[in-house]
Amino acid sequence: MKDVAQHANVSLSTVSYVLNDSGPVGKARRARVLDAVRVLGYTPNESARRLRTKSAATIGLIVPDLSNQFFALVAEGVESAAASRDALVVLCAPEAIDRTTEYYVRLLRSQSLDGLVYLPGGDGMTLNLALALAEAGPVVMVDERIRGFDVPSVVADSRSGARQIAEHVLSQGHRRIAIVGGPEALWTSEQRLAGYREALAGFRIPPKDVPHFVGDHREESGTRAAAQLLAESGADRPTALLCVNDLMAMGVYRYCREAGLRIPEDVSVAGFDDITVAGLLSPGLTTVRQPAREMGFQAANLLFDVIDGREATDDEMVLTLPTELIRRGSVSPPHPDDDEAPVQGIGA
Amino acid sequence: MKDVAQHANVSLSTVSYVLNDSGPVGKARRARVLDAVRVLGYTPNESARRLRTKSAATIGLIVPDLSNQFFALVAEGVESAAASRDALVVLCAPEAIDRTTEYYVRLLRSQSLDGLVYLPGGDGMTLNLALALAEAGPVVMVDERIRGFDVPSVVADSRSGARQIAEHVLSQGHRRIAIVGGPEALWTSEQRLAGYREALAGFRIPPKDVPHFVGDHREESGTRAAAQLLAESGADRPTALLCVNDLMAMGVYRYCREAGLRIPEDVSVAGFDDITVAGLLSPGLTTVRQPAREMGFQAANLLFDVIDGREATDDEMVLTLPTELIRRGSVSPPHPDDDEAPVQGIGA
DNA sequence: TTGTATGCGTTATCAC
DNA sequence: GTGATAACGCATACAA
Numbered sequence: 001m002k003d004v005a006q007h008a009n010v011s012l013s014t015v016s017y018v019l020n021d022s023g024p025v026g027k028a029r030r031a032r033v034l035d036a037v038r039v040l041g042y043t044p045n046e047s048a049r050r051l052r053t054k055s056a057a058t059i060g061l062i063v064p065d066l067s068n069q070f071f072a073l074v075a076e077g078v079e080s081a082a083a084s085r086d087a088l089v090v091l092c093a094p095e096a097i098d099r100t101t102e103y104y105v106r107l108l109r110s111q112s113l114d115g116l117v118y119l120p121g122g123d124g125m126t127l128n129l130a131l132a133l134a135e136a137g138p139v140v141m142v143d144e145r146i147r148g149f150d151v152p153s154v155v156a157d158s159r160s161g162a163r164q165i166a167e168h169v170l171s172q173g174h175r176r177i178a179i180v181g182g183p184e185a186l187w188t189s190e191q192r193l194a195g196y197r198e199a200l201a202g203f204r205i206p207p208k209d210v211p212h213f214v215g216d217h218r219e220e221s222g223t224r225a226a227a228q229l230l231a232e233s234g235a236d237r238p239t240a241l242l243c244v245n246d247l248m249a250m251g252v253y254r255y256c257r258e259a260g261l262r263i264p265e266d267v268s269v270a271g272f273d274d275i276t277v278a279g280l281l282s283p284g285l286t287t288v289r290q291p292a293r294e295m296g297f298q299a300a301n302l303l304f305d306v307i308d309g310r311e312a313t314d315d316e317m318v319l320t321l322p323t324e325l326i327r328r329g330s331v332s333p334p335h336p337d338d339d340e341a342p343v344q345g346i347g348a
Numbered sequence: 349m350k351d352v353a354q355h356a357n358v359s360l361s362t363v364s365y366v367l368n369d370s371g372p373v374g375k376a377r378r379a380r381v382l383d384a385v386r387v388l389g390y391t392p393n394e395s396a397r398r399l400r401t402k403s404a405a406t407i408g409l410i411v412p413d414l415s416n417q418f419f420a421l422v423a424e425g426v427e428s429a430a431a432s433r434d435a436l437v438v439l440c441a442p443e444a445i446d447r448t449t450e451y452y453v454r455l456l457r458s459q460s461l462d463g464l465v466y467l468p469g470g471d472g473m474t475l476n477l478a479l480a481l482a483e484a485g486p487v488v489m490v491d492e493r494i495r496g497f498d499v500p501s502v503v504a505d506s507r508s509g510a511r512q513i514a515e516h517v518l519s520q521g522h523r524r525i526a527i528v529g530g531p532e533a534l535w536t537s538e539q540r541l542a543g544y545r546e547a548l549a550g551f552r553i554p555p556k557d558v559p560h561f562v563g564d565h566r567e568e569s570g571t572r573a574a575a576q577l578l579a580e581s582g583a584d585r586p587t588a589l590l591c592v593n594d595l596m597a598m599g600v601y602r603y604c605r606e607a608g609l610r611i612p613e614d615v616s617v618a619g620f621d622d623i624t625v626a627g628l629l630s631p632g633l634t635t636v637r638q639p640a641r642e643m644g645f646q647a648a649n650l651l652f653d654v655i656d657g658r659e660a661t662d663d664e665m666v667l668t669l670p671t672e673l674i675r676r677g678s679v680s681p682p683h684p685d686d687d688e689a690p691v692q693g694i695g696a
Numbered sequence: 697t698t699g700t701a702t703g704c705g706t707t708a709t710c711a712c
Numbered sequence: 713g714t715g716a717t718a719a720c721g722c723a724t725a726c727a728a
Contacts (some may be wrong), residue, residue, distance in 0.1 A: 001721065011699045016723055024697060043458045047398035048721035051704050056395070061439070066420040066427075067624070076414045079441045088459070091409070091439045093427045110391045111436065219624065250628050257630070276415070276567065280598050282605070282630040349705065359715040364707060372713055396705035399720050
């Protein structure tokens, strides 16, 4: 920068002025400076700028698991929003190494990140973490909320989505339903459960009659769920499985394939998320679409608003994006005559 | 830090010394400093440190598309390696906004990133970009290489993987094969093509007899490929499709489903990557597994080696990880009697 | 409108 | 062993 000033015969401040037009400067001089910048191939040193301004034009993104396409899409949305504002995104995928709350707080402070987009994973400790984080700097949450602690957040309308898909399943005639849920601490798990239950209640089915498996959102956990819920092949076996995400529904598919159960003839399956594969499974997975990329995008924008002081930080600001029921082949009316028991009857 | 020094009754240099043990310091004083750090909750200012040391403990990751699970896994690997060395990863997903070569160069320089892991996408301009980048700082490539310009890179053994899967298909009896390729500029496309051709040559099938569609690695492109390659239902219609990645194979599945073609009865399909969904499709997709996470991990480690001067930067250092053929249901012997023409014959 | 001077929080080079 | 002190590259209050 010194060189630039010299090359343009101006002082350092003048250069600084034109670079951030933070001060008035004559046309001629400005041109000279710009020229010098180009000629010398000058690139401002962001580290110095940060040190001086305390702001980094950089946000952090905490995401549990990039191999889950839903999360990956949220990440893309965040990146995209950041990019459109020339901000950087530093990626934190805690899955690999175990990071402590302290780690993130230090990250936020020591790197002088402007803020954090926080997409809580499956584990616990989210509350403490969020608390500590929000204290250390601006934080907005995506896809999840934490009860009792209101940071701004953008979520999808899980509850209504869950209600819709459950109603769809019920309206097909299913009455023996089981739920493959997510980690109990999560707001989304709770919301979707609530949505399911609303629908169930509408059909006068008491919660006690609805088995509930607690999964962890991963495929393998869906397989375990199916193994447990579909094990007994008696008349009590559920005819439909409501899964709180597509990955676990895929796990159910896997189990069914291995167990020789047909979808949807033997059991109907419903998912949540509408990740790409949902449409490619056979049969296609009936699910609820969440606008993943959009959620990430909005979340980042919200964060920038908070950072720029356009929103009150401690406001209980929550953006709820609409979900959409996607009907495909994995849900059909139940076929009682395909159940083992009746089959025996026929055989007799 | 000043506060810490004061609280511990030592000078700033002493504090600095204990914090990076970059100098000898008495036990008592060291203890006092550490204590003060804890009490005051001191967090070093990384911006200042960077300014001073010119090193950021931060690398950049350029990745084309996070919604492709293969890329997402590579990203996870990179993140994981970085995390284990307490380094940060800034994410760049160029898909969203169009970034110029210049942008990345400036990124590398102005943010004083220590280096870049570069995973080229589908588009062109990779050569110029890589050139400019490598000039601006340490760069290692993952999954791809650029001919004529040797930066260190870690790749999977695409060629041998492609040969294996093609041989598998051929050994099932297929002779009318078509290829769903990737962007022609990419090294992987070329390698896989070469692998296919080696196998084909082994079975005395001239390249001219093998239709070749140029895709872009995205699912939709696979659908188009299938539409084109499988359009004519005559005796010339290929009985097997070799796809250079799973996403496009999924596109083929989609086309087949909509066109009423059965897999593998009417057409066998082979993929590449072995992303999660490959095993969940019906029938399972026969494909070649690439160690995606491992590739990212190794790439980041290689980058750190280069940064730390443990490897010659301009060395043609390339790490080739093994691939593995995964046989599932999407490839079976051809069923000539299922072809339309013979069917007519039978009907007559 | 433009230049000068100071400080941001660290590290590193010296003397002590 | 330890402590002053000078950069690092930039932004800005203030003087000119």
